[in-house]
Amino acid sequence: MFPFMLFSTLFSSTFTEPGEKRWVCNSSDTSVWYSYCDNLKFPISVNAEPCITLKGGRGKLYLYYIPRRDIKSLYFNIYVSFKSVNFPVRKEVICRGSDDDYSFCRALKGGLPTASCGKCDNRLGTGSSSLAN
Incomplete structure (x- = not known):
């Protein structure tokens, strides 16, 4: 019993579930949401311009955030709905921690990340995406 309690206490914060889904945008054929694992109400803001479409298109994905710790790995859970x-x-x-495409992947805690990408084609289902702070 004690080893189970110790294990669950030590690793309860490690295995976090995605939080509430946040709406990004609606297009004629798609709705897009995201979620994050953080206890702040709005630590990350995401905006797509124009909204991502399944028909193919070009657009930009904007991320707004100030890192609360050094960024070593970063991922998003993306939710897509097509015609209900x-x-x-x-x-x-x-960000994987090594050989990352985006320059902000090595951002330090509290800094304002800047973004550039050399291999941004076909990211997140769009013809060309870029990230900006």
């Missing part, structure tokens, strides 16, 4: 049909959650890995 919900697709499985897609986990999009943005």
